[in-house]
Each structure stands twice: as C-alpha cells, then as structure tokens.
Amino acid sequence: MENNKLLQVKNLKISFPYGKDRIQVVRGVDLEVGEGEIVGILGESGSGKTVSSTAVLGLISDGDGRMDEGEIWFKGGDLLKLPEHKLEGIRGKEIAYIFQDPVAALNPYRKVGNQIQEIIKVHRLEIKKEGILGIMEDIGLDNANLIYNMYPFQLSGGQCQRINIAMAMICKPQLIIADEPTSAIDASLRRKVLNLFKQINKKYGTAMMIITHDFDVARFLCDRVVIMYGGLVMEEGTVQEILENPIHPYTKELLKCVASLNEGEASLYSLEGMPPNPYELKKECPFCDRCKHSIDPCWEGIPPMVNLKEYRRARCVHAESHKG
Numbered sequence: 370m371e372n373n374k375l376l377q378v379k380n381l382k383i384s385f386p387y388g389k390d391r392i393q394v395v396r397g398v399d400l401e402v403g404e405g406e407i408v409g410i411l412g413e414s415g416s417g418k419t420v421s422s423t424a425v426l427g428l429i430s431d432g433d434g435r436m437d438e439g440e441i442w443f444k445g446g447d448l449l450k451l452p453e454h455k456l457e458g459i460r461g462k463e464i465a466y467i468f469q470d471p472v473a474a475l476n477p478y479r480k481v482g483n484q485i486q487e488i489i490k491v492h493r494l495e496i497k498k499e500g501i502l503g504i505m506e507d508i509g510l511d512n513a514n515l516i517y518n519m520y521p522f523q524l525s526g527g528q529c530q531r532i533n534i535a536m537a538m539i540c541k542p543q544l545i546i547a548d549e550p551t552s553a554i555d556a557s558l559r560r561k562v563l564n565l566f567k568q569i570n571k572k573y574g575t576a577m578m579i580i581t582h583d584f585d586v587a588r589f590l591c592d593r594v595v596i597m598y599g600g601l602v603m604e605e606g607t608v609q610e611i612l613e614n615p616i617h618p619y620t621k622e623l624l625k626c627v628a629s630l631n632e633g634e635a636s637l638y639s640l641e642g643m644p645p646n647p648y649e650l651k652k653e654c655p656f657c658d659r660c661k662h663s664i665d666p667c668w669e670g671i672p673p674m675v676n677l678k679e680y681r682r683a684r685c686v687h688a689e690s691h692k693g
C-alpha cells in the first residue's frame with residue numbers, strides 16, 4: 370500500500386434487518402482518503418453515507434447493523450483485525466468523528482469543559498486547562514473560559530458544533546470524519562464552520578471525510594468527491610471534474626438542482642422521484658427508474674464501475690464512452 374493512503378475502505382457491505390430479512394443498504398463501497406486530503410461524500414438522503422462512514426470506526430451497532438463484507442485500512446493496518454482496546458485507542462485519537470447533530474452528540478448533564486477533559490483522560494494526553502481554552506479560542510469560541518463551565522443547553526447550535534470540533538481536534542487526529550457538519554446550524558454560521566475546517570486542514574494537515582448533500586460545501590472545501598446512491602458509489606472525481614464534467618446521469622441531475630437554486634429560477638428544478646427504500650433495491654442500477662438515459666442493460670444488473678483513471682470512475686453503462 371502506498372503510504373500516502375491514510376484510509377482505504379474496500380468493498381464495504383452493510384445490512385440491517387427488515388422484517389424477517391436482512392437487507393444490504395451499503396452494497397460494496399470502495400473509497401480512499403489520502404494524507405491531508407479532504408474528500409467529500411455526496412448524495413441524497415438514504416444513499417448510505419452515514420452508515421458507511423460510521424463503519425470506519427466500527428460503530429454500526431445501531432439497530433443491528435452488520436458488516437457483511439469489507440476491509441477498512443488505516444495507515445497500512447486493517448482496523449477490523451484490531452482488538453477492541455486497540456480500536457478504542459484509534460477512535461477519537463487518530464480518527465475523530467463529528468456527528469450530524471451537534472447538540473445530541475454532547476452529554477446534556479455535563480459541563481462542556483468536563484466533556485473535553487474526559488477525552489484527554491481517556492487518551493492519557495498531557496493537556497492542561499489553558500491548552501483546552503487555547504484550542505477553543507483557536508476555533509473561534511469567544512469567552513472560552515465562560516463556555517468551558519457551561520452545559521450544552523446553555524449554548525447555541527453553532528457553539529455546540531464548535532465544541533464538537535474542539536473535541537475532535539484535541540487529540541490532533543490524522544483524520545476527521547464529519548457527517549453533515551453544517552446542516553444543523555444556521556446559514557450565517559455555515560461559512561464560518563467551513564472556514565474553520567479549511568484552517569484546521571491547512572494548519573495541522575488533518576485529512577477529512579466530509580459527508581454532505583450540498584455541492585457548495587464540496588466546492589468550498591473538498592479536493593475530491595465521491596457520489597453515492599442506493600448504497601453504491603456512482604461517481605468519483607476531483608471537485609472540478611465533478612462540477613464541470615460530470616459523467617453519471619445522477620450527478621448531472623443533482624447539479625441541475627444546484628444550478629437552478631443558485632440562479633434563483635422561478636420554478637426550481639428538482640429531481641423527479643425519490644431515492645429508493647432499502648427493500649426496493651434490486652439487481653438493477655438503483656437510479657434506473659429516475660434516469661432519462663436508462664437502457665436495457667441498466668435493468669439487468671448493477672452496472673460495473675468504469676475506471677477512467679485513478680480517482681476518476683463512474684458506475685454507468687454510458688461511462689465507457691468517456692474512456693480516452
């Protein structure tokens with residue numbers, strides 16, 4: 370393995386029980402994050418972004434989720450082969466996860482300062498209170514000393530999100546995974562939080578996996594983008610390739626929605642139909658029924674991934690024509 374590949378997720382398959390059956394909601398996901406790189410995972414709600422990313426930390430216990438297949442490599446070692454205590458050491462310390470709901474991610478009964486202290490204790494770090502206040506100020510929490518002694522309910526959503534970011538940063542992780550980091554905060558704070566991620570990445574070289582359904586977040590923050598749908602990777606490319614030269618009809622439709630929003634058109638363009646429910650996922654391409662370009666082979670099986678070059682691929686029968 371090349372050493373600049375920090376995280377490699379290989380053929381990840383995850384299922385949940387639905388009635389008597391188990392249904393796979395993540396159906397063979399491959400993705401990579403290089404050292405210091407910011408990778409965006411995009412797709413509509415229900416695509417499998419959260420389930421795939423929590424699996425990286427072995428946290429899919431929620432609702433009997435089960436990893437059926439796959440490998441998760443971090444810094445050249447297979448995380449799934451590690452004993453739980455070793456994994457605990459990596460969780461939070463080397464890979465930090467920022468959950469989608471910044472308020473729910475905090476313990477409501479404890480002052481935020483204590484919650485940050487707890488992480489320091491668990492990972493046996495030598496950081497004094499001044500150090501914590503320094504990090505809090507670094508990420509734009511004014512009156513850090515005051516906030517340190519407050520409970521989450523006394524803080525705004527934006528402040529809670531910053532506390533989560535401070536908790537993620539405290540161990541100087543090599544990788545931060547952030548699930549929709551701006552969806553629970555208001556628009557005025559969004560740009561600030563995104564700037565913060567950018568600064569952290571620049572200052573500490575922290576690699577990031579940013580889960581979002583917002584192309585603007587990707588445009589602002591990411592080097593590379595992975596588009597997911599129906600538990601599969603549909604396309605991958607640099608931000609520029611995805612925005613300027615999308616291959617998959619799904620990506621193209623998503624971009625049309627964004628363009629229509631940005632141009633403030635009177636009638637917004639929206640993608641017809643709904644993302645599939647897990648029990649509707651069949652043998653065909655999951656986007657088939659919403660795709661204007663579907664042809665017979667699309668209904669006969671999940672299209673194979675067409676690899677155009679490193680980190681440039683699309684799972685579409687029409688992608689073959691993009692081969693140089």
Ligand SMILES: Nc1ncnc2c1ncn2[C@@H]1O[C@H](COP(=O)(O)OP(=O)(O)O)[C@@H](O)[C@H]1O
Nearest residue numbers: 385394414415416417418419420421431432647
């Ligand atoms: N605990 C669970 N039990 C059953 N199904 C789940 C559970 N968590 C997620 N799913 C299903 O897995 C699919 C992917 O979910 P998720 O990863 O949360 O999507 P995304 O983050 O892209 O919106 C969805 O269809 C969702 O309904």
Ligand SMILES: [Mg+2]
Nearest residue numbers: 418419420548
């Ligand atoms: Mg999600």
